[in-house]
Amino acid sequence: MKRPRHHSRYPLSDGQPIALVGMMGVGKTTVGRHLARFFDSRFLDSDEEICRSAGMPIPDIFSSYGEPAFRDLEYKVIDRLLGKGPAVISTGGGALTDARTRHALLTRSCVIRLDASIDDIAMRVSRTQDTRPNLAGESLLDTLARLIRERERFYSLAHRTFHAQSGQSSRQLAFDIATALLDGTSPTTSHSFNLED
Numbered sequence: 001m002k003r004p005r006h007h008s009r010y011p012l013s014d015g016q017p018i019a020l021v022g023m024m025g026v027g028k029t030t031v032g033r034h035l036a037r038f039f040d041s042r043f044l045d046s047d048e049e050i051c052r053s054a055g056m057p058i059p060d061i062f063s064s065y066g067e068p069a070f071r072d073l074e075y076k077v078i079d080r081l082l083g084k085g086p087a088v089i090s091t092g093g094g095a096l097t098d099a100r101t102r103h104a105l106l107t108r109s110c111v112i113r114l115d116a117s118i119d120d121i122a123m124r125v126s127r128t129q130d131t132r133p134n135l136a137g138e139s140l141l142d143t144l145a146r147l148i149r150e151r152e153r154f155y156s157l158a159h160r161t162f163h164a165q166s167g168q169s170s171r172q173l174a175f176d177i178a179t180a181l182l183d184g185t186s187p188t189t190s191h192s193f194n195l196e197d
């Protein structure tokens with residue numbers, strides 16, 4: 001039987017969700033899953049929820065209905081996920097480019113930006129480029145550089161930023177984020193989780 005979730009290790013006293021933002025391939029989905037485990041809280045991935053509600057994978061949504069329709073759906077899904085209380089929500093890399101989604105995330109969650117070097121990002125997404133329609137095209141590095149340039153002004157709005165060092169595991173990065181969040185809310189407590197959790 002599944003253990004009931006008590007959120008006893010959740011770091012935000014107001015119970016707002018924690019939302020991960022940042023470029024495709026920085027590790028939002030992977031790190032988010034670890035973070036939720038550390039906090040004993042719910043993990044939600046907006047892309048996963050979008051695919052479930054559309055009944056098709058992301059490339060099919062883009063090719064059948066276009067990116068604006070995807071952004072509409074993304075807004076509706078994120079708006080719904082933000083109402084679920086304590087949770088770690090991994091968003092898609094373009095979520096903050098939509099004004100409604102940006103406003104919803106920034107006002108109703110603690111927005112954490114993950115960052116990594118463009119070379120690390122390129123290495124990570126190169127094998128799964130076909131699952132990310134916004135990376136289709138000639139040069140992966142050129143496309144990534146353009147998107148990073150265009151989106152920097154949105155990503156820089158995040159409440160906190162964490163940089164994934166080269167070679168740092170997703171689990172270690174999640175641990176560093178969890179530690180920093182917990183320190184920020186209760187500076188004198190010792191951590192109620194450890195890397196072995």
Ligand SMILES: Nc1ncnc2c1ncn2[C@@H]1O[C@H](COP(=O)(O)OP(=O)(O)O)[C@@H](O)[C@H]1O
Binds near residue numbers: 027031125171
């Ligand atoms: N810190 C890390 N070190 C090495 N590989 C990673 C790390 N974080 C994520 N990955 C890998 O990079 C790829 C993209 O990660 P993902 O979590 O899907 O990113 P995002 O959700 O930000 O697009 C996955 O194959 C994942 O296993």
Ligand SMILES: O=C(O)C1=C[C@@H](OP(=O)(O)O)[C@@H](O)[C@H](O)C1
Binds near residue numbers: 025029092094133
């Ligand atoms: O940056 C983007 O425009 C997108 C990022 C993807 O999510 P990840 O950042 O999890 O890859 C997914 O939402 C879609 O392919 C569009």
Ligand SMILES: [Mg+2]
Binds near residue numbers: 028030047090
């Ligand atoms: Mg993801």
